[in-house]
Amino acid sequence: MLVVMQEGATEPQIQAVIDRLVSLGFTVHRSTGVRHTVLGGVGPVEDVEPADFEVMEGVKECHRIVSPYKLASRHFRPGGTVVKVGDVEIGGVRVVIMAGPCSVENEDQINRTAEAVARAGAAILRGGAFKPRTSPYSFQGLGEKGLRMLREAADRHGLKVVTEVMDHEQIPMFADYADILQVGARNMQNYNLLRRLGGLRKPVLLKRGPAATIEELLLSAEYILTGGNYDVILCERGIRTFESYTRNTMDISAIPVVKKLSHLPIVADPSHGTGRRDKVLPMARAAVAAGADGLLVEVHCDPDHALSDGAQSLWPEQFAELMGQLRIIAPAVGRKV
Ligand code: PEP
Ligand code: MN
Numbered sequence: 001m002l003v004v005m006q007e008g009a010t011e012p013q014i015q016a017v018i019d020r021l022v023s024l025g026f027t028v029h030r031s032t033g034v035r036h037t038v039l040g041g042v043g044p045v046e047d048v049e050p051a052d053f054e055v056m057e058g059v060k061e062c063h064r065i066v067s068p069y070k071l072a073s074r075h076f077r078p079g080g081t082v083v084k085v086g087d088v089e090i091g092g093v094r095v096v097i098m099a100g101p102c103s104v105e106n107e108d109q110i111n112r113t114a115e116a117v118a119r120a121g122a123a124i125l126r127g128g129a130f131k132p133r134t135s136p137y138s139f140q141g142l143g144e145k146g147l148r149m150l151r152e153a154a155d156r157h158g159l160k161v162v163t164e165v166m167d168h169e170q171i172p173m174f175a176d177y178a179d180i181l182q183v184g185a186r187n188m189q190n191y192n193l194l195r196r197l198g199g200l201r202k203p204v205l206l207k208r209g210p211a212a213t214i215e216e217l218l219l220s221a222e223y224i225l226t227g228g229n230y231d232v233i234l235c236e237r238g239i240r241t242f243e244s245y246t247r248n249t250m251d252i253s254a255i256p257v258v259k260k261l262s263h264l265p266i267v268a269d270p271s272h273g274t275g276r277r278d279k280v281l282p283m284a285r286a287a288v289a290a291g292a293d294g295l296l297v298e299v300h301c302d303p304d305h306a307l308s309d310g311a312q313s314l315w316p317e318q319f320a321e322l323m324g325q326l327r328i329i330a331p332a333v334g335r336k337v
Contacts, residue, residue, distance in 0.1 A: 001040075001043070001048060001053075001062065001063075001064060002039070002062065002063045002064075002065050002075055003021070003061075004059070004060045004062070005017070005036055005039070005058055005060060006060045007035050007036060009036075009037060009059075010058060013056070013057045014058065016057070016058075017053060017056055017059060018030070020056070021043070024048055025043045025044050026042060026043030027041070027042045027226075028042075029042065029225070029226075029228075031076055031077050033077065033078070033079050038076060040065075040076045042070055042226065045065070050063060050064060069219050069222040071225035072218045072219075072221045072261075073261065073263070074262055074263050076263060077263035079263070081230065081231075081265060082265070083203050083232070083233055084231075085124070085160050085179045085180060085203055086160060088124065090203075090233050090265045090293055090294055091265030093334075093335055094337065095288055095292065095293065095295070095330050095336065095337050096293065096295075097117075097121060097124070097323070097326075098122065098123070098124035098125070098162050098267070098294060098297070099122040099125070099126060099295075099297045099299045100114065100125045100299060101126075101127050101300045101306065102127075102309035103128045103129075103131055103146070103306075104127040104129050104141070104147075104149050104150050105306070105307050107152075109301060110125075110127060110153040111156065113127075113153075113299055113300060113301045113316070114153040114156065114157045115156075116299065116320075117159070117316070120316070120320040120323045121323045121337065122319075122323075124159060124160045124161065124179070124180070125150065125157070125160070125162070126163070126297075127146070127150045128141055128164050128308075129141045129142050129143055129144070129145075129163055130146075130163075130165065130166045131164070131308060132166055132187070144173055147163065147173070148177065150163060151176070151177040151178075160179040161178050162179065162181075162182050162205055162296070163177070163180075164181075164182040165181045165182065165183065166184065166187065168193045168197075171197070174202075179202070179203070180202070180203045180204065181197060181202060181203070181204050181205070182204075182207065182235075183204060183206045185208060185237055188208060188209035188212055188217065188220050189216070191220075191223055195224075195227060197224050198223060198224040198226060199227045199229070201229065201231075202229075202231070203232070204224055204229065204231065204233070205233045205234075205235055205267070206221055206224065206234055206235065207237050207269070208234070208237060208239065208254070210248060211239065211240050212239070214257055214261070217234060218261060221234060221264060233264065233265050233266070233267060233294070234258055234262070234266040235267050235268070235296060236250070236251055236252075236254045236258075236273070236292075237268075237272040237296075238251065238269070238272055238273030238274065238275075246273075246274045246275055246276060247273075247275020247312070248272060248273055248274070248275065250283045251273075252290050253290075254266075255268060256291055259291055266292060267292055267294035267295060267296055268283070268288075268295055269295070269296040269297070270284045270287060270295065270297065271309065271312045271313065271314075272312065274312065275311065275312045277311060277312055277315075280297065280312065281314075281321070281322050284326070285325055285326070288330055288337075289329055289333055297314060297319065297322070298312055298314065299313060299315075299316060299319045301316060
């Protein structure tokens with residue numbers, strides 16, 4: 001149930017609606033927009049008539065939300081969500097670039113890469129310390145030591161940090177090191193992890209599972225939102241199809257679809273989306289042209305010797321070239337880089 005309050009509705013009027021929703025068994029989520037306060041009631045919608053709310057003082061309109069996800073729906077925040085990470089805003093006019101290696105490997109590697117991506121204009125440093133590798137024999141990441149190196153490198157170059165959390169038991173450890181917690185594609189439906197992240201007051205970057213529909217992605221986001229953590233950034237990173245030339249099939253169309261269905265910002269990961277360095281720039285350009293709020297790009301100071309995902313990691317010079325291209329494309333779609 002969605003109750004849109006009139007412009008200038010008073011606090012007692014808003015409270016009266018909240019009380020009524022609660023008395024009917026709804027959990028209430030409040031969204032304060034520029035003009036209207038919107039109250040999202042999650043509960044027994046079928047039993048309630050919108051008209052019962054529409055006659056209340058201060059109410060503009062009331063709707064039953066029929067989509068399976070409620071809080072992730074665009075109706076809940078028609079103006080869109082801007083996730084703030086310090087002075088970096090994801091979902092605003094600026095397209096936010098997150099870049100760095102697949103994995104943190106050592107101090108020299110993360111520092112050199114951080115220096116390069118900062119110089120080219122990235123705002124956020126990426127890098128995995130806990131790696132979900134397909135094979136148990138592949139490099140699994142440096143763990144907490146890697147988180148520390150990542151944080152230090154980011155601080156040295158004025159960058160924020162996004163890094164993957166694989167298990168709910170790791171969440172407390174991330175508090176000191178990460179600005180955004182990444183949920184990897186393989187964990188998109190780890191509902192235990194998602195619920196725990198809902199209790200956190202830190203942004204979460206939620207990647208689309210390799211075989212997940214857009215609706216499933218939004219339902220996974222809903223798990224985090226129902227916990228009261230509204231700072232969720234979605235990420236399109238390619239899906240598995242019958243095509244085998246690229247590592248995944250980059251679903252660019254998911255970007256405008258998500259923009260229509262949801263208020264949450266969406267970023268694109270053309271590195272995992274293609275698996276090939278030579279295809280990253282075109283897909284990154286396409287994602288920004290399609291309306292992505294940001295990019296997550298793998299960059300490595302020496303990709304040919306990377307411990308993971310070297311083939312899809314850009315050389316620093318290629319990343320700088322991409323940034324130059326985005327500075328031309330973004331204004332054409334009303335954005336900045
Ligand atoms: C990553 O970002 O390095 C990663 C493991 O991505 P994904 O979860 O999309 O495979
Ligand atoms: Mn990777």
